[in-house]
Amino acid sequence: MLHEVSLVLVGVVILAYGLEFLFSHLDDPREPRRATPTVPVIGHILGFLRGGFDYYGTTSQKTDAEIYTIGILNFKVYITHATRLTQMIQRSKTLSFRPFLQVSNKVVTxxxxxxxxxxxxxxxxxxxxxxxxxxxxxxxxxxxxxxxxxxxxxxxxxxxxxxxxxxxxxxxxxxxxxxxxxxxHPFRDPEIENALWTWEDRRPRLDVGFDPLNRGYNARAKVFEAFRKYFSNMxxxxxxxxxxxxxxxxxxxxxxxxxxxxxxxxxxxxxxxxxxxxxxxxxxxxxxxxxxxxxxxxxxxxxxxxxxxxxxxxxxxxxxxxxxxxxxxxxxxxxxxxxxxxxxxxxxxxxxxxxxxxxxxxxxxxxxxxxxxxxxxxxxxxxxxxxxxxxxxxxxxxxxxxxxxxxxxxxxxxxxxxxxxxxxxxxxxxxxxxxxxxxxxxxxxxxxxxxxxxxxxxxxxxxxxxxxxxxxxxxxxxxxxxxxxxxxxxxxxxxxxxxxx
Ligand code: HEM
Incomplete structure (x- = not known):
């Protein structure tokens, strides 16, 4: 039994390294180089779960590159803080914040x-x-x-x-x-004020659609309802x-x-x-x-x-x-x-x-x-x-x-x-x-x-x-x-x- 478990583990490790190698070689050579995770495939996810965006402090220290890639299989994020590049990014029409202001079709029609x-x-x-x-x-x-x-x-x-x-x-x-x-205003009602903070605390979960007990969704619905009433007689x-x-x-x-x-x-x-x-x-x-x-x-x-x-x-x-x-x-x-x-x-x-x-x-x-x-x-x-x-x-x-x-x-x-x-x-x-x-x-x-x-x-x-x-x-x-x-x-x-x- 121990032998089989070891074999499975070795298999998983080889597969993970294989996937990491494969996906990084599928990148265009002109794309910023990938930062190597400490553990293949899941290393960056673990880093984020532990440190949030502070994880970039760790990844940035491991490279001299002015821009690099964090890749999880074919999902990629490019990272830079080099002033020279951020000034170009600022002027670019094809690198935009606007899509993040769009409202999800899970919230609106x-x-x-x-x-x-x-x-x-x-x-x-x-x-x-x-x-x-x-x-x-x-x-x-x-x-x-x-x-x-x-x-x-x-x-x-x-x-x-x-x-x-x-x-x-x-x-x-x-x-x-x-x-x-x-x-x-709608938050005069303590119930709506509390609902706002419940929604806020659960926002990262709602963003990924994981709120099994619906506490975040229910709180958000309560705030929406209060705003419906407010706008019916602004x-x-x-x-x-x-x-x-x-x-x-x-x-x-x-x-x-x-x-x-x-x-x-x-x-x-x-x-x-x-x-x-x-x-x-x-x-x-x-x-x-x-x-x-x-x-x-x-x-x-x-x-x-x-x-x-x-x-x-x-x-x-x-x-x-x-x-x-x-x-x-x-x-x-x-x-x-x-x-x-x-x-x-x-x-x-x-x-x-x-x-x-x-x-x-x-x-x-x-x-x-x-x-x-x-x-x-x-x-x-x-x-x-x-x-x-x-x-x-x-x-x-x-x-x-x-x-x-x-x-x-x-x-x-x-x-x-x-x-x-x-x-x-x-x-x-x-x-x-x-x-x-x-x-x-x-x-x-x-x-x-x-x-x-x-x-x-x-x-x-x-x-x-x-x-x-x-x-x-x-x-x-x-x-x-x-x-x-x-x-x-x-x-x-x-x-x-x-x-x-
Ligand atoms: C200390 C308090 C605040 C900080 C530090 C802050 C910070 C920010 C930042 C950094 C952004 C840029 C978008 C991003 O990169 O995520 C932003 C956008 C925005 N903030 Fe604030 N904010 C604050 C308070 C407020 C308040 C009180 C309001 C409401 C009136 C507000 C309304 C907005 C709106 C509407 C946008 C989107 C702008 C757009 O349409 O481009 N913020 N805020």
């Missing part, structure tokens, strides 16, 4: 799936960009978000402690929801992005049922990224007492006015004058962002006249190597420097540094496919941080200090991985910030000077 393509898809993206551009319309949206954040922080202060991630999830869903959909304070997207879908023949599903899908872009970004920004600032003090001084001096019975946070001043806060937030993004940009190869493409990328395969461009590149960020690239992004001439914290070019800072994606909501989401995080910093003292409830919370590994959907475990924090009202708080749009420019542009 075949007709909608076919219609939501080409010009309509382009226009839909263009409308998102236009409606989220800084200006009076976005100010109103930001203000609705600010009012909701004030309530969430009042609620936090009613308790003696808080689970930071849980709080961030709830506060961001409520505030972003008010900004996007109006004060009476409130007057729905934001321009929601109104314009609805209009463009209707004008282009998308049926009603698919319109509200496609609007609901915006939630999967809006919340999952903002929540961990806020979590880690709170952690990075509050765990450094000197930095926290500098942030508090800066906001209090530049962006807060006294009112008769308390304080007013001035959004325009917060967005444009609080350089230390903005810098610490962007440094959090730089050091923690671990997303990989996706491009579909639409046609056989000869990149740089030498690398053949074959139609139908996918190209992945990890951001982490760029964010950790010492030739861009200096010898301290791996170190968290909260003042790194403070512009020269903006006070004593500004230091002489290499100029940061927008294409080196990638938390919002790579041009030409960048997050259209980066001003909106950044305003939300800066506003939450400002209100927390001035009103609340937060200290770890375990009495053991902030430590270094572990991050979730594996196939994370958000651009910044969530913490493995939540953090319980003790909450105390700061006496300097006690009183009634309000937010106001303020005067002057309302565009945040993000390093990404």
């Amino acid at each position: 075949d007709e909608t799936h076919a219609l939501f393509n080409g010009e309509l898809l382009e226009n839909f993206s263009a409308v998102s960009k236009e409606t989220l551009t800084p200006g009076p319309r976005l100010d109103v949206q930001n203000l609705r978000m600010g009012h909701e954040l004030l309530t969430e922080i009042d609620d936090m202060l009613k308790g003696s402690d808080v689970q930071l991630l849980e709080w961030a999830k709830h506060a961001i869903v409520q505030a972003t929801g008010a900004g996007l959909y109006g004060v009476q 409130p007057d304070d729905a934001s321009p992005i929601i109104r314009e997207r609805q209009k463009i879908l209707a004008q282009n023949g998308i049926c009603e049922e698919d319109r509200y599903k496609m609007q609901a899908i915006l939630s999967t872009a809006a919340y999952p990224n903002t929540v961990p970004t806020l979590f880690w920004t709170v952690y990075e600032i509050y765990s450094r007492p000197e930095l926290l003090e500098a942030v508090r001084q800066e906001i209090a001096n530049k962006a807060v006015r006294r009112s008769d019975d308390g304080f007013i946070l001035d959004l325009a001043a917060l967005q444009t004058e609080c350089h230390i806060l903005l810098s610490a937030y962007q440094e959090t993004q730089r050091t923690r962002h671990s997303q990989v940009a996706f491009r579909m190869v639409l046609e056989d493409t000869l990149l740089d006249g030498q690398y053949l990328l074959k139609k139908g395969n996918v190209l992945h461009i990890p951001a982490k190597p760029t964010h950790m590149d010492t030739s861009i960020w200096g010898p301290q690239a791996a170190v968290f420097d909260p003042y790194r992004f403070v512009p020269a001439g903006a006070g004593e914290e500004a230091r002489e540094r290499t100029k940061i070019v927008p294409s080196s800072f990638l938390p919002w994606g790579r041009p030409p496919y960048m997050c259209p909501a980066r001003q909106f989401a950044s305003t939300e995080i800066l506003m939450t941080m400002a209100l927390l910093a001035l009103r609340v003292d937060l200290t770890p409830a375990n009495g053991e200090g902030w430590g270094k919370p572990a991050v979730r590994s594996g196939m994370e959907v958000p651009t910044i991985p969530r913490p493995k475990e939540d953090m319980r924090l003790r909450v105390t009202t700061r006496k300097e910030g006690a009183g009634r708080w309000a937010v106001a749009i303020g005067v002057g420019k309302t565009r945040i000077s993000l390093a990404s542009g």
Whole structure:
């Protein structure tokens, strides 16, 4: 029996090596060379299951090639982060992110799936960009978000402690929801808010069609139903992005049922990224007492006015004058962002006249190597420097540094496919941080200090991985910030000077 088992094992090993050899020799010699997996056929799958996209850190270290292939039989992904090539990719018409924005025909009808393509898809993206551009319309949206954040922080202060991630999830869903959909948004109902997170947690399973107990599908159906009700009587304070997207879908023949599903899908872009970004920004600032003090001084001096019975946070001043806060937030993004940009190869493409990328395969461009590149960020690239992004001439914290070019800072994606909501989401995080910093003292409830919370590994959907475990924090009202708080749009420019542009 032992002998037979050994024979089968030897057979399997020979077959696996044989398949690996065969498939790599079927590649066109001009295609980027394959990275050899530690175990044939399944090695890369195991690497992904263990490390998610961080696995590319391991594969990249094993090769000097500026572009290489991860191949599992005839499924191939090309990987590069070489600036020289990414600049060419950026200009290419045949390497596109658009196919990843299409909605699966398992979610919408075949007709909608076919219609939501080409010009309509382009226009839909263009409308998102236009409606989220800084200006009076976005100010109103930001203000609705600010009012909701004030309530969430009042609620936090009613308790003696808080689970930071849980709080961030709830506060961001409520505030972003008010900004996007109006004060009476679908996630006011706690059941729908919970369904959103169940859907989100199970999204990787739904993407591969594996949800045996239907928990993810049921949660998604609940969110869709809430959006059906919402759109049957869209409130007057729905934001321009929601109104314009609805209009463009209707004008282009998308049926009603698919319109509200496609609007609901915006939630999967809006919340999952903002929540961990806020979590880690709170952690990075509050765990450094000197930095926290500098942030508090800066906001209090530049962006807060006294009112008769308390304080007013001035959004325009917060967005444009609080350089230390903005810098610490962007440094959090730089050091923690671990997303990989996706491009579909639409046609056989000869990149740089030498690398053949074959139609139908996918190209992945990890951001982490760029964010950790010492030739861009200096010898301290791996170190968290909260003042790194403070512009020269903006006070004593500004230091002489290499100029940061927008294409080196990638938390919002790579041009030409960048997050259209980066001003909106950044305003939300800066506003939450400002209100927390001035009103609340937060200290770890375990009495053991902030430590270094572990991050979730594996196939994370958000651009910044969530913490493995939540953090319980003790909450105390700061006496300097006690009183009634309000937010106001303020005067002057309302565009945040993000390093990404
Ligand atoms: C910190 C928060 C956020 C981060 C880090 C973030 C990041 C990104 C990134 C990297 C992309 C590019 C696509 C990709 O490579 O996957 C993207 C696209 C997008 N994001 Fe965000 N995002 C955030 C918040 C939001 C919010 C609040 C909204 C909702 C208003 C939003 C709406 C979108 C949309 C609609 C797209 C697709 C753009 C297109 O049509 O080309 N994002 N986001």
